[in-house]
Amino acid sequence: MDARFARSRGPLRDAKIAASQAIYPCGSQPDSIEGVGNDRYNRAMPLQKRIAFIGAGSMTEALVTGLLKSQVAKPEDVSVTDILAARRDHMQATYGVRIATDNQDAAGWGQILVLSVEPEHMDAVLEEIRPRVSGDALVISVAAGYPIARLTVHLKPDMRTVRAMPNTPSSVLAGVTALTFSGNATTADQEAATAVFEAVGKVVVVDESLMDAVTGLSGSGPAYVYLIIEALADGGVRMGLPRQVSELLAAQTVLGAARMLLESGEHPGRLKDRVASPGGTTIAGIERLEEGQFRATLMSAVEAATRRSRELGSSG
Numbered sequence: 571m572d573a574r575f576a577r578s579r580g581p582l583r584d585a586k587i588a589a590s591q592a593i594y595p596c597g598s599q600p601d602s603i604e605g606v607g608n609d610r611y612n613r614a615m616p617l618q619k620r621i622a623f624i625g626a627g628s629m630t631e632a633l634v635t636g637l638l639k640s641q642v643a644k645p646e647d648v649s650v651t652d653i654l655a656a657r658r659d660h661m662q663a664t665y666g667v668r669i670a671t672d673n674q675d676a677a678g679w680g681q682i683l684v685l686s687v688e689p690e691h692m693d694a695v696l697e698e699i700r701p702r703v704s705g706d707a708l709v710i711s712v713a714a715g716y717p718i719a720r721l722t723v724h725l726k727p728d729m730r731t732v733r734a735m736p737n738t739p740s741s742v743l744a745g746v747t748a749l750t751f752s753g754n755a756t757t758a759d760q761e762a763a764t765a766v767f768e769a770v771g772k773v774v775v776v777d778e779s780l781m782d783a784v785t786g787l788s789g790s791g792p793a794y795v796y797l798i799i800e801a802l803a804d805g806g807v808r809m810g811l812p813r814q815v816s817e818l819l820a821a822q823t824v825l826g827a828a829r830m831l832l833e834s835g836e837h838p839g840r841l842k843d844r845v846a847s848p849g850g851t852t853i854a855g856i857e858r859l860e861e862g863q864f865r866a867t868l869m870s871a872v873e874a875a876t877r878r879s880r881e882l883g884s885s886g
């Protein structure tokens with residue numbers, strides 16, 4: 571593992587990072603993925619704002635890595651704080667960013683404030699920082715299942731806020747983040763939030779009511795794909811391939827197929843048809859997948875995870 575991502579503790583310590591592009595205004599998501607890779611926001615323009623992170627776990631480390639690598643922010647424009655001294659020290663030593671003395675210091679310093687603590691700690695952090703957050707600041711929360719209305723209840727009703735749902739591949743700069751904005755967020759706010767998450771992957775904008783579906787698809791999705799990769803590799807081993815070779819073949823196949831889809835903008839069915847020649851090997855494999863209800867099972871997985879996300883959100 572990359573030493574930069576070493577965590578002293580934390581449930582997602584191995585989770586990592588991301589790259590970016592597509593912005594679909596609320597309610598105008600395209601039917602196809604045309605336009606991916608063709609958006610006006612993917613400019614790697616410097617933010618030229620002070621950005622403060624509260625909570626220095628996997629997600630913050632991913633975002634800081636991406637912001638610095640893409641030169642969207644300079645180390646002196648980034649401040650980080652965490653409850654754990656070891657995390658603060660690690661962030662300062664590794665990235666040369668400013669370390670805030672505490673959450674209130676971070677809140678007073680940041681023109682953009684990224685709240686990246688566990689959802690169960692959000693209420694307390696918001697109450698703690700409320701007196702220090704400037705009315706001009708933009709507050710971005712990445713806490714899973716934490717609604718915008720709850721952010722503003724704890725801060726100020728007129729605070730401009732953003733709710734973000736990134737995913738773990740953000741840690742290798744290949745994430746995807748869904749954003750939703752409070753009604754009073756300006757175009758400049760939207761561009762700034764987009765720039766932050768484009769530093770670690772692609773960005774889409776959705777209505778907040780769709781955030782649970784995002785969680786069920788791209789939030790949980792990396793786990794589904796790991797299962798697929800593991801199963802493909804097992805199949806290779808079953809057929810006599812060495813484990814390591816099999817895993818590489820499986821993972822690179824998933825990566826390559828995804829890249830072809832994104833870069834070509836073609837319908838996945840059309841790309842599938844090109845691999846499956848009449849009477850050939852691929853169509854024989856596909857037949858097995860259809861018998862096992864592969865596609866219906868994946869659809870149900872997204873539905874189940876979305877429902878669970880709704881349940882968790884309403885019980886919070």
Ligand SMILES: NC(=O)c1ccc[n+]([C@@H]2O[C@H](COP(=O)([O-])OP(=O)(O)OC[C@H]3O[C@@H](n4cnc5c(N)ncnc54)[C@H](OP(=O)(O)O)[C@@H]3O)[C@@H](O)[C@H]2O)c1
Nearest residue numbers: 580582625627628629652653686687688689713714737738
């Ligand atoms: N990782 C992902 O891919 C991902 C994806 C989507 C959304 N998110 C969201 O991103 C947020 C952070 O996730 P993560 O994976 O980075 O979690 P994480 O690795 O556990 O990091 C959170 C950090 O915040 C610290 N913290 C807790 N309470 C604090 C407080 N009062 N003041 C300052 N720091 C505090 C934690 O310390 P302790 O360890 O002592 O608690 C921990 O170091 C979560 O809300 C999560 O829902 C993450």
